[in-house]
Amino acid sequence: MILAGLPFATIAAIFGAAAAFATALYILKLRRRTVAVPFSKLWEKILRDKEATSLFSRLKRLLSLLVQLALLALLAFALGDPRAAATLIKGRNLVVIVDASASMQATDVAPAKNRLEAAKDEVKKIIRGLGGSDRMLIAQMDAAVTPLGPTSSDTSELERALDTIKATDARADFPRALRFATDSLRGVENAEIVIVSDGRLGEAVDSAGKVKLGDDVKLSYLPIGRGVRNVGITAFSVRRYPLDKSRYEVMLEVTNTGPEVEDVELSLFADPQKGGPDDKGVLVDLTKLRLKPGERLPRFYPNLSGASRALQASIAPLEGSQDTLPADDKAYALLPERRRAKVLVVTPGNTYLEAALLLDEYLDVQLVGPREYVEKIAPSQQKNDVVIFDGVTPADPPRAHAIYLDPRGPGSPVAVEAEIKTPGFDKIERKHPIVRWTALDDVNISKGHRLKPQPGDKVVGSSDGGGPILVTGQRGTNKFVALGFDPRDSDLPLRVAWPLLLLNSINFFTDEDSQYISSFRTGDVWRVPVVTQSGQAKLKMPTSAEAMIPVHEGRAVYLGQHAGFYELAGGDAPAEGQSDAATKTAFAANLLDADESAVEPAKELVVDGKKAGTLSGFQIGVRREIWIYLLLAAVILTAIEWITYHRRITV
Amino acid sequence: MRAERRTKKSGSGVEFADHRDYQPGDDFRYLDWNVYQRFDRLLLRLYEEEEDLAIYFIVDCSASMGFGDAKKLRYAKRVAAALAYVGLANLDRVSIVSTSDQVEGRMPATRGKARIFKVFRFLTALAPVGQTDLEDALKTFVAQNKRKGLVVLASDLYDPHGFERGINVLRYNKFDPFVVHIVDEAEAKPKLAGDVLLYDCETGDEREVTVTAKVLERFEVVYRKYLDDIDRFCTSKQVPYIRADVSQPFDELILRVFRRGGFLR
Numbered sequence: 001m002i003l004a005g006l007p008f009a010t011i012a013a014i015f016g017a018a019a020a021f022a023t024a025l026y027i028l029k030l031r032r033r034t035v036a037v038p039f040s041k042l043w044e045k046i047l048r049d050k051e052a053t054s055l056f057s058r059l060k061r062l063l064s065l066l067v068q069l070a071l072l073a074l075l076a077f078a079l080g081d082p083r084a085a086a087t088l089i090k091g092r093n094l095v096v097i098v099d100a101s102a103s104m105q106a107t108d109v110a111p112a113k114n115r116l117e118a119a120k121d122e123v124k125k126i127i128r129g130l131g132g133s134d135r136m137l138i139a140q141m142d143a144a145v146t147p148l149g150p151t152s153s154d155t156s157e158l159e160r161a162l163d164t165i166k167a168t169d170a171r172a173d174f175p176r177a178l179r180f181a182t183d184s185l186r187g188v189e190n191a192e193i194v195i196v197s198d199g200r201l202g203e204a205v206d207s208a209g210k211v212k213l214g215d216d217v218k219l220s221y222l223p224i225g226r227g228v229r230n231v232g233i234t235a236f237s238v239r240r241y242p243l244d245k246s247r248y249e250v251m252l253e254v255t256n257t258g259p260e261v262e263d264v265e266l267s268l269f270a271d272p273q274k275g276g277p278d279d280k281g282v283l284v285d286l287t288k289l290r291l292k293p294g295e296r297l298p299r300f301y302p303n304l305s306g307a308s309r310a311l312q313a314s315i316a317p318l319e320g321s322q323d324t325l326p327a328d329d330k331a332y333a334l335l336p337e338r339r340r341a342k343v344l345v346v347t348p349g350n351t352y353l354e355a356a357l358l359l360d361e362y363l364d365v366q367l368v369g370p371r372e373y374v375e376k377i378a379p380s381q382q383k384n385d386v387v388i389f390d391g392v393t394p395a396d397p398p399r400a401h402a403i404y405l406d407p408r409g410p411g412s413p414v415a416v417e418a419e420i421k422t423p424g425f426d427k428i429e430r431k432h433p434i435v436r437w438t439a440l441d442d443v444n445i446s447k448g449h450r451l452k453p454q455p456g457d458k459v460v461g462s463s464d465g466g467g468p469i470l471v472t473g474q475r476g477t478n479k480f481v482a483l484g485f486d487p488r489d490s491d492l493p494l495r496v497a498w499p500l501l502l503l504n505s506i507n508f509f510t511d512e513d514s515q516y517i518s519s520f521r522t523g524d525v526w527r528v529p530v531v532t533q534s535g536q537a538k539l540k541m542p543t544s545a546e547a548m549i550p551v552h553e554g555r556a557v558y559l560g561q562h563a564g565f566y567e568l569a570g571g572d573a574p575a576e577g578q579s580d581a582a583t584k585t586a587f588a589a590n591l592l593d594a595d596e597s598a599v600e601p602a603k604e605l606v607v608d609g610k611k612a613g614t615l616s617g618f619q620i621g622v623r624r625e626i627w628i629y630l631l632l633a634a635v636i637l638t639a640i641e642w643i644t645y646h647r648r649i650t651v
Numbered sequence: 652m653r654a655e656r657r658t659k660k661s662g663s664g665v666e667f668a669d670h671r672d673y674q675p676g677d678d679f680r681y682l683d684w685n686v687y688q689r690f691d692r693l694l695l696r697l698y699e700e701e702e703d704l705a706i707y708f709i710v711d712c713s714a715s716m717g718f719g720d721a722k723k724l725r726y727a728k729r730v731a732a733a734l735a736y737v738g739l740a741n742l743d744r745v746s747i748v749s750t751s752d753q754v755e756g757r758m759p760a761t762r763g764k765a766r767i768f769k770v771f772r773f774l775t776a777l778a779p780v781g782q783t784d785l786e787d788a789l790k791t792f793v794a795q796n797k798r799k800g801l802v803v804l805a806s807d808l809y810d811p812h813g814f815e816r817g818i819n820v821l822r823y824n825k826f827d828p829f830v831v832h833i834v835d836e837a838e839a840k841p842k843l844a845g846d847v848l849l850y851d852c853e854t855g856d857e858r859e860v861t862v863t864a865k866v867l868e869r870f871e872v873v874y875r876k877y878l879d880d881i882d883r884f885c886t887s888k889q890v891p892y893i894r895a896d897v898s899q900p901f902d903e904l905i906l907r908v909f910r911r912g913g914f915l916r
Contacts, residue, residue, distance in 0.1 A: 032848040032859060038718035038838060040851035040858065041808035042877060046869050047858050 005627070015076040019069050019121045026065045047617050067641050078630035083132060093151070093188040095181040096123055096143055099197030099224075100142045100165055100369050101172035102522070102596045105327040106198070108227025116167045119196045119224045126194065126222075126615070127158045132456070137184055138162055141177040141197070143170035143523035146605055151184070168561035169327050169591045170523030174196070175206035178213070178402070178607060185217055193216040194615060198225040199602025200595060213608050221612035229258035231291060231315060232328030232597030235298070236590055238518045245362055248335055250301040252313050256291035257598035263290050263318040264432065268301065272312040272332075274564060282306060296594070297445025305436040310334050310565060310588070328597045332565055332588035333518040340364050341510050342383070346373040347390035352493035353405075356502050363506065386506050391486055401479045401509035402577045403502070406486040413473065413480045415452040420466030423485065429460045434472060434481060434504040438497035445469075445492075448485030472508075481505045498530035523564055527555040530585055532570030540567040542589075544547030670694040705760060705800025706738040706745050707826070709792065710777060713751040714853045715809040716833070717779025722897045723833045727805035728774040730895060732832055734803055734904050735770045739763060746796070748771055750788035751781030754795070782853040783810045785817020793824040805831040805895075808881055811854065815884055822888065829891045832881060836898055839874045840867065 003011075037043065055338035104116040112118035114344055123138065130136060130153065137151040138161045148161035178193070185191035193213070195201075199221070204211040213219055235253035240246075256262045265288050272281035284306055291297055313331045317323040342364045347353060357365045366384075368377055368390040378394060387398040393411040425440040440461060450467040453459055457473030492498050520526045530537045536548045537556040542564025549558045556568055568585045591597075605612040668803050673682060683696045708731040716724040731747060739762065739836035740744040746760040748768060758773040785806065792802075802821050808830075809815040821828040843862040850857045858867070878894065885892035 032846045034848045034850060035841075035843055036718070036852045037841065037849050038715040038807070038852055039811075040849060040854065040856050041809075042870065042873050043849060043858060043860065045873055046866060047860060187820055 001082050001256035003080040003082055006079045008080065011076045011080045014018060014079065015072055018072045018076065022068045022072060023065065026061070026068075055555075061233045064641065064644075067367075067637055071637050071641075074630045074634040074637070078627040078634070080627075082626045082630075091135060091153075092190045092192055093185055094126075094134065094192050094194060095137040095184050096126065096136060096138050096194045096196060097141045097145070097177050097181060098138065098162070098165055099172050099195070099201070100140045100167050101197075101200075102167070102169045102327040102593070103171075103198050103200050103325060103599055104224070104593050105167045105169075106225055106227055106230070106325045106599045108225055108324045108599070114167070115198055115224045116165065119222075120162055120165060122222055122224065123162055123196055124159060127155050127162070130155060130158075136366060138165075139177065139180060140165050141172050141174070142168040143173055144174065144559060145177040145180045147180070147184075167327075169563040170524070170561040171591075171593050171596050171615075172201055173206075173509045173523075175204050175211050177556075178204050179206075179208075182211070182213060182217060189216075191216060192220060194220045194222060195605060195612060196222045196224060197605075198599065199605055200598060200600075201602075201605070202595065204607045210608060213610065219605075219607055219610065219612040220615045221605040222615050223601050223603065223605075225599065227322070227324040227553045228600040229260055229262065229322035230324040230328070230597055230599045231256050231258070231262045231264050231317065231321070232325060232594070233313055233315060233331040233590075234296065234592055234594040234597060236313055236331035236333055236519065236592060238333040240335055244359075245302055245336075247305045250304060250311065250313075250333075251298065252301075252331065253296055253298045253596055254289060254291065254315060255296045255594050256293060257594065257600075258322070258324075259293045260322075261290065261292055262321040262323070263288065263322060264315045264323070265289075265318055266299070266313065266315050269314070270306045271308055271310050273310070281310070281312060284311075287342070289315075301469075309337070309586070324599045325597060327563070328591050328593075330563065331519070331590045331592060332563060333590075334565070334586055334588045335518065339510065341385040341506055342366070342374075343506065344368065344377065344382070344384040344387045344398075345390065346370055346377075346387060346392050346394075348392070350390045350488070352487060352498065353388065353390055353502075356493075359499050360503055360506075386509050388502075397475060397478070399478070402481075403478060403505050404482040406484070406489075407482050410450075412482065413475050414454065414457065414468075414471050414482050417452050417467075418451040418483070420448055420450050420463060420469075422446060422461035423450075423463045423466040423469050425470070426464040427459075427462045428577055429458065432458065432460045432472070433508045434501060435460055435470075436500075436504055438500045438504070439495070440492075440497055440501075443490055443492050443495065443497070445485050445490040446490055451482055459625035479509050481508070519590045520560060520562050522589050522591050522592070523593075525558070526558050526560050526587075526589070528558070528568055528585060528587055529554055530556045530568050530570055534570070537571045540569075542566065561589050564588070657661075664747075666699060667696065668837050669697045671697055677688060704738075704741075704743045705798045706735075706743050707792070707796065707800060707802045708735055708745070708747045709789070709804045709806070710747065710749045711751070711783065711804075711806030711808075712749040712755055712779055713781055713783035713809070714746075714779050715783060715807055718852050719835070719837070721779060723807050723835055724777070724779050726895060726897045726901070727831070727833050728777060729901055730833075730904070731803070732767075732770060733772055733901075736764070736767050739767055739770070744798075744800070744832045745770065749777050749790055750785070752784030752790070753781075753788050754791045755780065755879065757795070760798075784812060785810050785814065786812060786820055789817050789820040793820060799825045800827065803831060805833055806895060807833050807835075809853070814881055818885070818888070822890070827843045830885055830893070832878070832883075832892065832894045833891050834878065834894055834896050837898055839871050841858060841870070843867070872907070 066161060098119055100116060104114065104119065106115050109115050109118040112121060134149050135153045136158055138148045138158060139227060140146045140148060147162055152158055181193045232255055233252060234255040235251065237251045238248055240248045250268065254266060265286065267283060268285040269281035270284045273279050276533050284304060285301055289297060311333045315329050323329060340362050343357060345353060345367045347367065348370060357363055374394060377394065384400045386401045386403065388403040390405045393404060393407045393409045395411045397411065397413065404412060423445050424445055426438055428435055448469055451469060451471045453468055453471045453473060457471050459468040459471055461470030462468040471482045473480060487493050487498065530551055532551050535551050538546055539549050539558060540546050542562055549556050565586065565588050670683060673695050677695050681696045683694050686692060686694045710727050710731050712724065716727060734749065735745045742762055744760040744762050747758040748754055749756040758781065761769060792850055810817060818828055818830065846861050848857055849860050
């Protein structure tokens with residue numbers, strides 16, 4: 001036994017003083033209240049009985065004094081905070097990792113609201129069962145790992161930390177959590193990692209290899225959850241048709257991760273939350289689906305219209321079916337913005353070019369002659385998104401993205417070299433967006449010029465004999481595409497590739513790419529383009545909360561963990577003449593993770609070839625702090641003394 | 652003028668009482684000649700003598716009667732006043748004596764309703780004082796009053812020397828005692844708790860007592876037993892006994908209890 005509090009001599013002094021005081025109070029005779037009675041003879045018999053037991057009464061008074069002294073002794077001893085020597089040395093060091101991933105939102109643990117709440121309840125039991133020398137660190141595991149406070153043995157502090165855990169819509173990064181735990185426990189004795197989870201964590205392997213726990217770290221697993229039946233949306237993607245941007249198509253996939261046949265109703269809503277957070281939007285499609293056990297059912301919805309921007313898919317179980325996890329029942333997507341691009345075409349006259357640009361109704365095309373451009377348009381600094389120079393190359397480059405068809409002279413962004421006869425697209429950078437969906441291999445060209453790209457420029461198409469004939473690059477803030485021949489000297493205008501090449505180039509400039517990401521995945525680090533000078537951007541979450549996030553190389557960087565629609569705004573005020581909307585970007589985020597949708601809890605957890613053990617040694621009320629029991633004994637004694645005093649047993 | 656109440660004494664009344672043998676010197680106007688004819692014996696006819704009765708009201712004025720707010724003494728005074736009026740109305744000779752351990756005050760015998768105010772004045776002036784010693788006080792009383800009669804004793808009978816001795820003094824001296832026992836039920840359940848120093852309001856005796864619920868229960872038992880002892884004693888000695896609780900309405904006591912007890916006709 002070791003005294004962790006006051007030393008023995010001090011305790012003895014305190015007890016001595018208190019005992020002397022209590023004894024003095026007992027010795028001092030109480031002044032009795034004087035009361036008159038009409039006939040004291042009646043009391044005589046009673047008083048005779050009392051006298052017969054006066055010795056016993058004195059003994060009882062002595063017993064009462066002894067009880068008081070015992071009370072004082074207990075309290076004085078409690079001040080010393082006595083502890084068993086063994087427990088003082090062998091306190092456990094625990095890292096409790098609480099899974100807050102999407103699957104922990106499963107509602108199969110009634111009466112708890114969901115698995116996360118059940119996990120919190122279990123951790124609370126662990127906290128209350130902590131020994132006096134045990135120390136604990138609680139960490140939240142989702143796409144990241146977040147310690148929720150310092151390592152502590154203060155139960156109230158730990159419970160407060162536990163209460164801050166909130167469920168996310170992301171998958172858990174188990175290897176990272178384990179590495180954090182092992183790092184936290186490095187060099188301490190009696191180290192133990194407790195995983196409180198449904199066990200859908202995958203293998204503990206990351207880019208650095210397998211996670212090693214070490215021999216001196218004990219791993220315990222506290223499984224949470226019971227349910228197995230769940231249906232979730234595991235894929236959701238939308239895109240506009242390149243040539244008819246008012247229409248779009250939707251691809252989504254619904255997966256039944258349970259062992260039973262499930263019937264669900266799949267709804268597709270357009271423009272949800274337009275009229276407020278509770279606005280479901282316009283119902284675009286409603287389908288009933290039957291999914292076999294484990295079936296992944298992809299669905300395509302072509303040629304849809306009616307949504308200006310946002311789409312939301314949701315599933316609901318029909319009668320007799322079960323859906324345990326609500327987090328995967330909704331998916332969100334945003335269509336690319338249909339902005340009308342201003343295109344200035346500087347041409348002496350080109351029917352093929354004009355006809356190709358007519359195909360996109362979202363282009364605001366202005367045709368001007370070369371002289372008019374030089375005399376009027378260029379000096380006026382008219383703002384355009386794209387300028388197409390058809391056989392014309394001005395001396396000064398425009399303040400806009402530009403397409404040069406057969407560029408010439410010093411104003412060309414790339415040097416134009418010798419004429420080449422019958423060049424062809426022998427080498428094509430097929431992954432480049434401007435040549436997507438085009439077949440340029442067999443384009444016949446009578447003549448052209450070899451282009452000489454500068455460092456940093458990209459050669460998209462080149463001829464074996466002649467060199468680069470299709471080059472893209474950037475000068476200042478503006479991109480350009482240079483085609484080293486006049487289309488009219490080839491059969492390109494007669495091909496489908498011609499308008500596609502032009503429209504791809506315009507989309508490439510204006511970022512209206514058909515490869516637009518309709519939604520991000522939760523748990524990934526998102527890099528969202530944003531216009532800002534301040535290095536920060538304001539992110540409005542689906543919950544309407546706002547946060548300032550850093551911007552790196554023109555992209556806001558954020559680890560998103562919640563599904564829904566987001567809005568991102570540049571951290572600085574919009575420039576003069578620039579609308580607020582120009583600096584704002586909207587995007588959606590979804591879970592879309594079949595592994596998270598599979599809610600069946602894992603019965604065991606294996607890390608580094610070792611099976612995690614069951615939790616033990618945490619029993620509520622078995623704290624090894626003896627002073628609590630001493631205090632409890634003092635309270636019980638006081639209660640006994642109080643009761644016996646008022647029942648006149650000890651006095 | 653003769654009163655209405657008959658005495659045991661035979662005399663010159665009109666109602667036949669008994670016969671006795673003729674003694675020389677007797678008034679032979681009362682010889683019963685009919686009996687002489689039938690039995691050949693000279694017997695004298697005796698008649699009940701009607702005479703005025705002496706009624707004594709002995710009011711205990713000891714300190715215990717004034718305990719609390721003197722409810723018992725007040726009640727005793729009212730009982731004495733009411734009965735005295737009844738006595739005066741019947742042309743009895745009413746006398747009132749206040750006692751403690753001695754005779755404290757005395758209202759001489761008087762007759763007639765008109766004297767009731769004298770009774771009131773006397774009773775009003777009574778105040779609780781001294782210890783109770785019925786034996787000594789009543790010995791003085793019998794010495795001072797040779798004429799026998801009805802003695803109404805209104806007392807709480809808290810006599811440390813024993814209530815029996817006082818009543819016996821009356822009995823042995825041929826008085827007809829009538830005990831009106833004045834009790835206050837509140838005294839059965841005194842409002843006491845904890846460590847107290849009890850002192851007797853008459854004797855001043857002190858005792859330390861720790862009063863608990865159990866002690867109070869035992870006290871009540873002792874108190875009831877004391878009352879029962881008095882009742883039992885009076886019954887055994889054929890002494891009329893009435894227990895008058897101060898919480899009992901006074902008119903009810905007078906009209907119901909005393910009529911039942913035979914005091915009133």
